[in-house]
Every structure is written in structure tokens, then in C-alpha cells.
Amino acid sequence: MNRTRLIFFAVVILALVIVGISFLVQQLSGNIPSPTAQPIQVRIVCALPVEPWVQDAAQKFNAEKHTQDGRTIVVTVTPMDSVTALGKWDRGEFDPVPTVWIPDSRYLVELVNATYSAKLGRDVFLTDGEYRARPLVTSLFSWGIYQSRYDKLVAKFGEVDWKAVHDAATAKGGWPDLGGQSAWGYFKLIVPNPRKNAAGLLAMVSAAGEYYDKTTISTEDVTNPQFQKWLKELMDSVTDFSSLSSYTVEDLGLFGYSVGDGGQLLESDLLVNMQGIQTRWVEPLHIVYPKYLTWFDFPFTPWMGPETSASEKNAALQFEKFLLSTPIQSDAAARGFRPANTQVSISGSDSLFVKWKNQGAEAIVTRTARMHSPDRDTLQALLRWFDLNVAK
């Protein structure tokens, strides 16, 4: 063998050794999976009311090691209020872009689509087809009022609605004028800050509906000075818009009737906190369903932009299916939500709806008039009004 050949073989052997050592070291290190074995990440930005439920479901799902195209699916859930998320979508601030958004309501999805349609000429969330936004659970907005205060309001006004609450809020002498005790002070309304919590925006929409006695409100309606004066009087009875709480029912529970006699709040939050509130304040809440119903439907909404691969979308769909499965939907029902899966009942003896029936909870709500989602301009007008007149 001449010297040239020797060198040639040496180089070949050397190359093989390098590849071999690299392979061995990487395998032995065990830290770095090969690219094909990397898990598929499904990153979910999730509305706060359902986040604990989705988070628990994600843990179960991850533990079961579901796969897509031979790769393990890993679901991570980031809690974020829908109004905050809406702003991030609008400003393109998500980095990385979530695979899925679970907002409070479908109308928020439509608002993001409206923004992106103007920019890209197409929707970024689908409303039909395989990847469409699908509701996971529903929760109605209902009045939750401390029983002693509820009894006085009913005695005074006959029923509890936005007009009665407005009159209570503007009673000059406070509770003594309404038949209540002077120690209760003034009537105090609980409304979440609409800049921090979409429920606050929906409360204003609901109030507008009852003010005009109609289910569809427009920009013209919410910019009417008479209505704005009426709404301001209502909002002036809110004790704290700076609160930290993600869930306003938490305020009602932690600080009791001292900060709020009641408010129009998410039914699931009311049901799940009812026992705790009664334990803490030795008085239950009374639930009343409003004349015009509004609700959150928490749609599972995959992002259709180029940042999400087909594998990620399909992995997301697997998790969506998991969330809609009977055991996970039953878990949602135990947390006071109305399941999207119709096979899961909320009328059983262990249901929160049944448990709190005497406090006004209804598994089947007899009032069926639905408040329609206002368009983007109307919502923006309400938010602007809030910024200038209440939050300043």
C-alpha cells in the first residue's frame, strides 16, 4: 500500500470515527432528542375563567403521551385575560404565536378576524371547517346578590334588573332608603374593569340592552348622552376598578358585602364560589337570570397563520377532542360550566346547578332572549367612554 492510499484510508477512517463518536456521545448524553423525536408543542393562550380546567386537562393529556405523526404532543397553557390577548393579537405582540387561543367568547375571535382581514385580506381564525372555532363550555351571566340585600331589592322593586340596580345605586340615602340597614352604607355594585376583564364589557352591553329594551345595540345607542349619564350613575356605585382579581366573584368572596352587594357575574364563578362565600360571610348569594341573556362560550380557536404547521394544528385538534370528551366535560360541569358535550348532564344530584337551586340556580334557564354581540365600533365606543368617564 503506497503512502497516498494510506493517507486516503486514514482520512476515511477519521471521518467515520468523527461521525461515530458524535453519534455515540449524543445518544449517551440523552439530553437532546433527534429532531424527528422532538415533541410537538401546542401552546394555548387561555381565558382566565376556564384556565384551571384547561390546565388540569392539559396535565392529564400530557401524561397520556398522545402523539401526532410519531411525535409526542406537549400542551402548555398560558392564562391571559381575553381583553389583554385581544390587544396582543391586534398589535402582533405574541412571540411565539400561540397555536390555539381560547378566549371568553366567540365575539372576541370575530374582533381579531376583523383586524387581520383589514391587514391581510383574510381571516386568521376560521368559523367553519375542521379548524373552526368550537365552543368548549358555556357560562351565562347572572346576577349574584347577597341574600339579605336581594330580599330588600325585591321588596322595593319587585325584581332585580339593571333598572332596579340603577335606582338602588342612586338612592341618596343609601340602603336605609331601600329598606336595608344603615350599616350597609350605599348600594355597591360589582363590575369588573372592562380594560382588564371582558366580563366588564359584557356587563355594560347587558345594561345597555335593558336600558333600551332590545337585544341589539349600536354605536348610536351607546353614545347617546342620556344613556351615558345613566351608565355613569350605575358605574359610580362600583367600589374598586383597580382590583387585582381576575374573577370578580373572588372579590365578592374575599371582601364580602363590604365591597359589593352584588353584580352581574359569570354563573360558573358564582356556583363554584357559592359554598366558600357562605362559609366566609355566613350568608349565601342569590342568583337571578337577567331578561336578556349574555354568555361566554370559550371557543377553542387554532391560529391559521403560517407560524402554525399542519402537525401542530392536528395536534391541537387532538387536544380539542380530549377537552370535549365525556370525562373532561364532566370535570367542567363540576366546576359550574355548561358542557358543550350534550352527553354530560348538569341535572344530576351532584350538580352545582341542583345544589344551589334554592338560591336561584337553573340547569335549564327559562329566559331565552339572547343579547347579540355588538360590532367592533360599538364595543370600542363603550371602552372609550369607560376610559374617559370612569377610569380617569
Added chain:
Amino acid sequence: MRNQRNPAFNLANGCALFAVLAVVLGMAAILCGIITVASVVRTPAGTPAPTQASIDLAYSPEKDALMQDIVARFNKSNFKTPSGLPMKINATKMDAGDMVEAARAGKFTAVSPDSSLWLAQIDAGRDTPLVGESTRFAVTPVVVAMWSDVAQSLGYPQKPIGWQDLLTQVKNDPNFKWSHPSSTTASGLLATLAEFYAGAGKTRNLTEDDLQNRATLDYVAALEKTVRYYGEGEQATIDQVLAKGRGYLDAFVVSERMVIYFNGKSSQKLVAIYPAEGTLWQDHPLALLEQPGLTDAQRLTYRRFRDFLLSSEIQKLVLQSGYRPVDLNMRLDDPASPIAKANGVDPAQPQTTLQMPSAAILDKVQSSWYLSKRPANIYLVVDTSGSMADQDKLKQAQDALSTFLDQVQGDRDRVGLVPFATTVYGVMPPKEIGAQRATLKNQVGRLAANGRTALLDAVSFAYDDLQQRNERDRINALVVMTDGVENASSIGLNELTQKVKRGNQSGVPVVIFCIGYGSDADFDVLNALANATGGFARRADPETIQKLYKTMSTYF
């Protein structure tokens, strides 16, 4: 002719080849190692691996014992991130003002002040919020703590007592002593807000016009005029009341939890008055700060700690400490619960709260308080004896005095200076701080260490001057600092303390606060002077003197 190879040449050639091969293989192995190591220390996404999972947490002083216990339990639990990094909390006690400042300067990754009011201040004026995820783990209402017989004389428990009743009481009884902390603390700010509401005759919709209304300002000023002095916070107030008994104060604003704490340690009993017009709550948030460089591992540690705070084990601890836990299923009326009438508090209270105004109105409340609060006459009595030259003590003291002068914000507050060594010299009589701040700072900067220590003569001089001024509507106080032992005065300690006690009874009450600076300071003498007037003495060294002077400034 066939080329005959030289065996020696072949051997040499083979050896050379082997050597080349060995070198190349060695280099390849090194290269391979570098590649592998480089790939191991990078995450799959290509970003540097997190190396930091500990959280630096600042918390408010009044929950010191509770937080230390919680943090110790957490750190002992050996929680780890999925990548194996230990989750640790490094906790530092800090008052609200310093906490806000430090958070904005990037010094902490999480904060737990006594109220979420301070979170808004951390974010004030920032384009991007620093405060990220947050939760609450304990709440407690702000109350007026009173001795039970004092409360009964006002109609407790049959009649609801409000701010108006307190005002009537202090007007009718000039000897009635009450206080609330400075508005730089949550309970102080909440107390001030309550006064403005009461002055405006409202419990909601406080406006800028209300804050500028003469009648409202007069009401608040009348109430504030009766405040004995302010203070650094509720824990310090309670400690003073515990140490000095009921002669120290008749009523003071603290959280409900402090009433329970006091009643657990004293045979004398306080009761919590929940003002009839409404009160406010301390809500003890825990918030993550989105500081630049915050790692995912730190975020996980924050969440683990948050869950730990909300766990049943810690929520029980929270209740045992006298706070109301956020776990609503924990019964406040449980026989083991300290939130009980036997401890002077009522779990069914408060019945109503005041409306929390916007951040802009709160700012104006704070500014208006400086105009309405009880003004002060303060003498800074400063030791400049020769020993102050040691260990850079004088320089540190000068910086600390300068900080004190910056901290005194009320334009009507008057500050004077009494430097002393072998004798009192270079006295600057008290003048409105706004007009005198620069001159005072200049004078402080020119102090030089020399001579002996005429501490008692200096105190006597400053005390006499305040008595002669005879300004009863003001807080009259001496802030005395010395690093040594009295060795040059003409007046003795007994004579001086007797004079002070007599003077405080017949003339203007003057409070003496003392700082024993360094290990050689005669703390017994300082304690005697402070105790004779209801003040207190504290120790400091060159590292802590600045903070202590800053703390002292909250009393005025």
C-alpha cells in the same frame, strides 16, 4: 529497475503517518466534544438554557414572621424545575417606598407589598408594565385599634363608631392620643383617604374638587392636628404600644391582624373598630415582575411558590397569623380561628368599604395630606465629637442627614440643626424645610469631627428651644444621634429627664428619638431620654444609619 524501498525509510514514514493520524484523531475528538457540549447546553429551540431558577422577593415588614416561615418551608421542600434546577426564594423585608424604587430599578423578580396599591405605583409612568402575574394570599381590613374601655366610652359595641366620632373625641379631650402611619404606607394612605371621604361627607366619588374644597381640607387638618405623630408602619406602632402600654396611644390605625397580634401578647386588650363610614382592605398581593432576563425557570419557581402560598398548609398558617386566608373554605368562625370577638375583632365586619378612587385621585390625596397633616418642629441633634472621624462615621452620618432632609416633604414642617462636640455650636433654628433645605444640607456637609461629647447639654438646649416656641399644634421632636459616651455636659441625666418629664406635662409635649451610632454609643442614656418622652432609641452603624434616618422621617 525496481525501486527498492529502504526499510528504515518505511518505518520512519509509518511512524510519521501514525503521528499525523493520532494528531488528526485527537483534534477530531476535541472538535466532536466541542460540538456535543455546544449542543447539550442549548435548548431544542436554540436559546441558551436557563441557569437561574431562584426568585428574589421583597415583602412588606409587618408580615415578616409569617413570610420567613413560609419561605423557609418552601426552600426546605426542595422543589425543582423540570430541568432539575432548584427552586429557591431569597426573601428581603422592605417597606413600600423602597420596594417600589427597588422594583423599578430591576432589583427584584417578585414583590409582596401589603396592598396592591403599590403595584400600580411600580408601573406608574411605564410604557410596558413591569408587574406581571399576580395573586393574593391573605387579606385583612384596616381598622382603628382602641383600648376596650376607650371604645366602650364611645358606645362600642352597641353603637357603630366612625371617623366623625373619633374627631369629636379628640376635640373634646385634648389629652386623647391617636396616630396613623405616614401616607407612605398602605394603612396610612388608607386612613388619610378615609379622612378625606369623611371630610367631604362622602363614601364614593371623591373628586379633585373635594380635595381642594376648603371645608374638606379644614376637616382633615383638624383631625390631623390631633395626631401624636406618624410612623414607619404598623408593626413599629404595635411594638411601641406593647413596650410602653396604654399611655403611649389611645387609638391608632392598623390592620385587623395587628389587633389580634397585640392581644395575643398583652394582658391589656385592644378592640378593632371598623369605621361606620366604611374602611379599606390590605390585600397582600404576590406579583411577578417582568424584569429583563427573567427566565422561564424563574417563572416556574414563581408559579410553584404561588401555588404553595395558596396550599392548605400555608393558608392555615395565614389564618393562625391573624390574616383572613384567601381560601374561602377555611372557616373564620372555627374554634381555632383567631378572627374572633375574644381577640377584639369581628369576622362579620366590615359591613361596608369606601370606594377606591383612581390612581390620579390617590396621588392628589397624598399631596393634599402633606398640606393638611400636622406640621412638625424638628431639631436634628448631631454628635460631631472626635470619635465620629473613625470608620468614616461622620461621612455616612452626613449622607444620612441629607436623606432625612430630602424625605421631609411637608412644606410647613420646620427643621433645625444642633451640632455638638465639647459644646453646642453652629445652631440653625427650625425653619420651613422648603426654604431651608439647601442651607441645612450645606451646613451638614461642613460638619467636622473634633472634641468631646456634650450630648446632654445639646439635648437640653434643643428641648428648651422647642418649649419656648410653645407651638402646640405642631409635632415637636428631637432626633438625637451620638456615637459615644457623654463626657462634657454641665447637666446630668437625671436632671435632664426630670426637666423633660415636667416640661412635657406642663408645656409642649416634645418627643425625643435617639440613634445610638456604632458600638460605643451609650444606649442606656439614649433609652432614658427617649423613654422620658414616649420616643424610642435605636442602634445604627455606618451601613444602616441612612436607612434609620429615612425611617425616622416617616414620623413627621
